[in-house]
Amino acid sequence: MSVASIGYRTYGVGRALETAAAWALGFLWVLPLLYAFWTAFHPAEFSTRFSLLAPLTLENFVNAWDAAPFARYFLNTVLLVTMVLVAQLVLVTLAAYAFARFEFPGRDALFALVLVQLMIMPDVLIVENYRTMTALGIKDTIVAIG
Incomplete structure (x- = not known):
């Protein structure tokens, strides 16, 4: 039985080049993310040079957390998302019910x-908002953002 009769396809050089180019572009896309991951867990002096023996540290995360009130930012986000979600669920449910159940002029x-x-x-x-x-x-309030 030949390879073609089993259902396998044979690919040429063009297909191999396409695959290699796709992997190369994928690697180029991921490279900045890998660099960000590397610099996040290593001291600042190792951000421009790669060393497998570089010490690991969480100091960058501590500095970032101390640089701004992230706990307050997180609370603001939870409050905002909760307000918007509740308001949207109520309004969308009422509107959907009205459109689905009632016949009125100008509905369409x-x-x-x-x-x-x-x-x-x-x-x-x-x-305009x-x-x-x-x-x-109410400018500069949580209600205005929501």
């Missing part, structure tokens, strides 16, 4: 507007 047009609103990137609205939050007097 209103549903199309909801879909158009989903297509607008939030980055486009950031200046800032002006609105300033006018409401």
